[in-house]
Amino acid sequence: MSKYDFQAIEQKWQAYWAQNATFRALGPGDEGFDASRPKFFVLDMFPYPSGAGLHVGHPLGYIGTDIVARYKRMTGHNVLHPMGFDAFGLPAEQYAIETGVHPRDTTRKNIANMLRQLKAFGLSYDWDRELATIEPDYYRWTQWIFLQIWGSWYDEEQDKARPVAELEQALEAGEYLVGEDGDLVSAGSEGARTWQSLDESEKREFIDGRRLAFISGVPVNWCPGLGTVLANEEVTNDGRSERGNFPVFKRPLRQWQLRITAFAERLIRDLDDLDWPEPVKLMQRNWVGRSRGASVEFRVAGSDEAIRVFTTRPDTLFGATYMVLAPEHPLVETVTVPDQRQAVSTYQAEAGARSDVDRQADSRTKTGVFTGAFAINPTTGEEIPIWIADYVMMGYGTGAIMAVPCHDSRDFEFAKTFSLPIVPVIAPDPKWLAQQAEAIKLEEDPLECYLADPTVFPEAFCGQGTSINSANREVSLNDLSTAKAQQRIISWLEQKGLGFAQVQYKLRDWLFSRQRYWGEPFPVLHGPDGRIQPVPESELPVVLPEMEDFRPSASDDPEAEPKPSLGRAPEEWRLVEVEGQRWERELNTMPQWAGSCWYYLRFIDPHNSERFVDREKEHYWMGAGGVDLYVGGVEHAVLHLLYARFWHKLLYDLGHVSTSEPFRRLFNQGYIQAYAFQDARGVYVPASEVVEEDGSFYHNGQKLTRSYGKMGKSLKNAVAPDEMFAEYGCDTLRLYEMYMGPLETSKPWITRDIVGVSRFLQRVWRNFFDKEDGSLLVSEEAASGEIRRLLHATIKQVTHDMETLSFNTSIARLIELNNALVGLDSLPREVAEPFVLMLAPLVPHLAEELWQQLGFTESLAYAPWPDFDERYLVKEEVEIAIQIMGKMRGTVCVAPDAVEDDVREAALAEEKFRRHLDGKTIRKVIFVPGRLLNIIAN
RNA sequence: GCGAAAGUGGCGGAACUGGUAGACGCGCGAGAUUUAGGUUCUCGUGGUUUAGGCCGUGGGGGUUCGAGUCCCCCCUUUCGCACCA
Structure with a gap:
């Protein structure tokens, strides 16, 4: 072969791999499985099969994982490297609506097309494990997992999810009682009722209220444009849908939710042990949004009502001079005095009508209305006015705040606008005072001025400091640091029964139902009396019904009622007879994210019809902390990765999987721009x-x-x-994509540059074969010392780079090695073989061809990765940098083991170095063996 | 506004724990092969210069024998969050 015929080579080897099932992953239970080898599970975030097809940017991460998979096979690992399709959900359905074809047909067609395109890249997936979330064999188990969630409650004591059946047993046995407020209390609690004293419907209500999947009527994100509700995570900053950019409205609707908040603490805590990019961990921490503080109760003056607030600064309690309720707060109706009723309801109506977009636009100016009622500050006993204002959100904390205008910038703005009292209770630090005084050119003592009138400065002091003006007959915080003051006030509040330390999370429960057609049906039946009953496991899957018209009931009207597409499903699907009564199926479907929450587990055992994944196989492939390498874009930093971790923890608690986290190492690839x-x-x-x-x-x-x-x-x-x-x-394209720069950064595609790697591969070919007759130029002669040294240095570097996914630098080293081979008459076999093996993960087709030409009859996919020998890395001579007074002046060549005196002598022997020392005395010499000599003189 | 990451030749990018800045590739220049173009090969390629140097990693300070790398201040870009009490 005289010419590098990439077309022929690539076709030949792709066919070979398919025929020989080269990349079939053997696991426990498979014939020929070698349990003594370490496992490596390398996973890509699976794609949506969009109709547009692939461009060169899409497979960037897939090429990266393919290289790792191939490398790991050569280092003796059992490699699991699967691929599938996330085919339910809005993008697929929107596409189907545009084309008017059933989404099942369009998605299946898109999958086929994408498969073809992916396969052309020569990726070493085990295609026998391919799956799609839309296939009933798959979503049967998505439904099964939903039933596990539905069938669980969260045991706070054990800090884990447990089956509801165990809760019922414990209640039956009297280990737990039902408290006055309908909460779960331990045996012996005062005023609690026994389980047996509850009637059937009370029992059911009690249990349903603790399930991790539950129906609730909280305000949700309603998107009439898409005809469905959305999770918080699917709504953008400016109150629009992430998909399609339609406006989103907050509306109270009865919807399915998953109690992800029960896992909030663990979702934060367990991040610490994960090998994930720090920014992603940070985004997740911020999303869960843990904050410590106190829950405090304020009595309403002249009433039995009390307002409960959460504050992160209980130490400023003495400075709380008014309170604010969210406009939607339930207490607004009860506390408002008749004279203010008109103003309050006007404000409520206005606030309700404003979309999030409006609220965003003028977030700087504060508005609000006085309710006419007063609360009592528990520390000072003073009556403080209760206002309503839309800067307090119903969705966080209790929907009410104690306002400390002197030490909170929002309360400060509000208090100034409505002339409410501002009392300093923290002495600001001198640095802040100096800055503020500087800003307004204040001449007098800043602290004195501030204490006299905190509004002299344009900003509120919101930092930590020493408490002042904070004492009553029972407790004093004065002169205490913020941390100490918080401790003291909390213990005082606890003593008085007015409050306690509390941790609050930003994370909301996961809104889990959608009104769309193209999703997993809920395996749930609704009874005539409002009861809910799961579809028995033996009857799963609940298959999506055939429907002519699968479009959502989209609308421009924010008041439009959500109408699930499945409401139009045929009666024989919708209605189910149970014990002589007609039950209706749940008409909502699950959101896009459901299928992707657990697909990595199904890859382990994709054809199992008995279980979602075989225990032994799961144990093997998920061992040592889960998926060994998970590669995908940062856009899934919160949504997918948080949801999947949640499901995984639940499955772990219930004993279905063996690790508490699904993805041990996460890597974000950049984008091609x-x-x-x-x-x-x-x-x-x-x-x-x-x-x-x-x-x-x-x-x-x-x-x-x-x-x-x-x-x-x-x-x-x-x-x-x-x-x-x-x-x-394909090899050249793969190589170029990896050579462009680090895998994790975004970088520009420049078609012109691809010739560089193309030339490299051509040159590799010419190093192996005679230009004229195509004969193999490989000889059995030993390599020269210099070539051998370079080879071993290359192996060392490339091996290292494979572990860190730094393919750009490994390719650079291979180009260097190849360039060094160009001048040789023949290619020593001791260089040719390891060189081909190193090329194999990067350009597998070419490498297989060269390997065969070298005389091997089997694929190199499992050939051992070359080792380097430190002995060969030693150079005969090394260059030592010579600095005079810290400035580079040149280099000298010495033996690698040369000591300081040798190098110094060699340097001083040369006029070009000596010159800089004329008339100076050497004061000091710094020597770094093998690297540099620095002579200090004056 | 808060938080994070990043700024290196004409371009993409190298540089491990502070130790020869610019590996490797593109582009560009010169030469060789070729009827010519392309291909291929060799050499050169940060700027400046009086050929000894001098200046160079966003800008300004600092630590150090020595800073792209560490510290402080500032600028720019990208991303995330955004009245979270």
């Missing part, structure tokens, strides 16, 4: 048709402006892989 071009009207023109002339860009003679962004349809700057395959081949 590309230049995009707009004409004078701002319309994007296809980047492929743009011509460059003297640094300007033209399309049909029109001058264009150039911008830069993520590759895709909207910017018309996508590059299709097919063109690249045709011109350069």
